[in-house]
Amino acid sequence: MAKNLFENKKPESVDKQLDTLEAIRQRKEEIISQETETIKNIRAGFQETVVMFIDMVDSTKFKTANIETPEKWILRVRQFSEIVKEYITECGGRVVKYIGDELMAVFPRASKINDAINLLNRIKDLQRDLSEITGEPTTIKIALDFGQVYFLEYDGHNEPDPQGTPIDRCARIAKYCRTGTALTSFELVKNSDNPRLWSLIGEAELKGIGTTRIYQFGEGTIEIKETTEIPTTELTALKDKVNKQQSEIESITLNLKDAETINGELAQKLKDAGEKISEDLILNLDDSEDNECEHNWDNIKSKISALKKMIYDCPAPQYEFGRFLFLHMRDEYWEYNSYTGDTFDTSIEANLLRVSSEKYYELDISNRRNKKAIELMDEIEFDLKKFESECRESDDKDLFDYSLKSPEFWSKYVGISVTR
Structure with missing residues (x-):
């Protein structure tokens, strides 16, 4: 009899484990029920x-x-x-x-x-x-x-x-x-x-x-412009590729100039020795220089087109914004006061202008549009100075400086009259 009692008795630790498992099962059912009710309530x-x-x-x-x-x-x-x-x-x-x-x-x-x-x-x-x-x-x-x-x-x-x-x-x-x-x-x-x-x-x-x-x-005055975001890693790789190509181009240009110098020296020595040299054998890079000038001018025109687009996309009147940019290049801020009676409300509402401590209107250089325009104009002005000194012909029909400080240049190449 004692033996049977001993065999039917389970250790207390087993009972506790079974109780725990049962409690977990019940809690799981409660959670599922609550989640089902919660889902119904959320959807409703x-x-x-x-x-x-x-x-x-x-x-x-x-x-x-x-x-x-x-x-x-x-x-x-x-x-x-x-x-x-x-x-x-x-x-x-x-x-x-x-x-x-x-x-x-x-x-x-x-x-x-x-x-x-x-x-x-x-x-x-x-x-x-x-x-x-x-x-x-x-x-x-x-x-x-x-x-x-x-x-x-x-x-x-x-x-x-x-x-x-x-x-x-x-x-x-x-x-x-x-x-x-x-x-x-x-x-x-x-x-x-x-x-x-x-x-x-x-x-x-x-x-x-x-x-x-x-x-x-109301009336549609905003233009949606999408910009493509390039991941930083791709942008870095792209910059490296461009820099490498630029370096290769510069290397080729230097080699051509060296070749022209060496070729000229050899040709002169042969002439001094009494040899006849065919002109076809003498390198002449003048054509390549002309092509480089054309390329530089095309690059300048492309930047001018970008500047024109910024001006024409501006919420303020085009001539008004163009004149502000022109006067900024000339550092003639006092000229803003020469517009007696003008308040430039549209430009102020667009945050393009501010009133200086001297009480005249000037470009708000903290404005993102203005910043981009000024940076672009500085690039164009730098390129124009280089083009003026290296490429501009003496018989050029334009009787004005190639500069964004020149009102005639604005009128002809930017298409905006900046004077009154």
């Missing part, structure tokens, strides 16, 4: 929503300019956030996130798209109020989109965080916005009561999204 929780990003233009520049008085830009950001929030609330939306000098809002009502459009119709009023209250010229740009959005709740956060493709797409579209404009995708336009309020301005390849048609509210 998506809502058709308009999402909007509103960004204060050039706030970083303002911060930099007031680095010694941080209270100015901090107060300006706070005033911006409060005023924009009031406008959004009045139009039926609500702010869900503040991101520095940008805020994110949603319009969840049934009239969501019309609510958002009501705000877009008040952009000028909003910019005017912001400028009056902050005491500084303040402009905004807006990106918005429409679609299924999930409001994800986090512990410790009062406002749920919107998630979904419309938010990602809207954030990508925002980089194409310009001062005082609003951009969106086809998703919002096709669901709008009046699609004619929008102008198609092009297509863009949005990262993680794909090719997307982009629309501007």
Whole structure:
């Protein structure tokens, strides 16, 4: 009998292990059940929503300019956030996130798209109020989109965080916005009561999204320009290849010049010895020099074409921007004041100009467009000086200097009159 009792008794450690395994099994079933319920709730929780990003233009520049008085830009950001929030609330939306000098809002009502459009119709009023209250010229740009959005709740956060493709797409579209404009995708336009309020301005390849048609509210004034990003490793390899080719070209040029010198010396020695030398046997690199001059001039013209494109793509009047660039090259900033009564509002709104400490207009050299234009003009001016000294014929019909400091050169080769 004692033997049977001993055989049926299991060690306590085995019982504990079985209990643990049973508890794990039950917990696993609970988790699966909870996940199934969570998935159902998530899928049911998506809502058709308009999402909007509103960004204060050039706030970083303002911060930099007031680095010694941080209270100015901090107060300006706070005033911006409060005023924009009031406008959004009045139009039926609500702010869900503040991101520095940008805020994110949603319009969840049934009239969501019309609510958002009501705000877009008040952009000028909003910019005017912001400028009056902050005491500084303040402009905004807006990106918005429409679609299924999930409001994800986090512990410790009062406002749920919107998630979904419309938010990602809207954030990508925002980089194409310009001062005082609003951009969106086809998703919002096709669901709008009046699609004619929008102008198609092009297509863009949005990262993680794909090719997307982009629309501007009102008249289309923005041109979508795609740039190809080259990975750093490929860019480095490409630069090395170009440098190697340039080195080979320079080596060939030096060898040709050496050959011409040696050939000339040998030919002279043979002539001195009384030998007749055929002219065909004497190297003459004059033709190659002519070709080099032609190549240099073609290169200059190509850069001038690039400069013209920058001027013609500028949001300000072409003659106006061209004249500012011309006067910059001549260091004649005082000439800006000779335009009595002109305020250059368009150029100022495009951040191309600033008022100097001497109270005259001048190019804002911190502007990216201006920087590129000035760098390109410096290149052209360097090439023109070299061409002037090495290649320009004495009987050239042009009676002016080949220089971006010459108004005649601008008129003939850039196609812009820079004098009045």
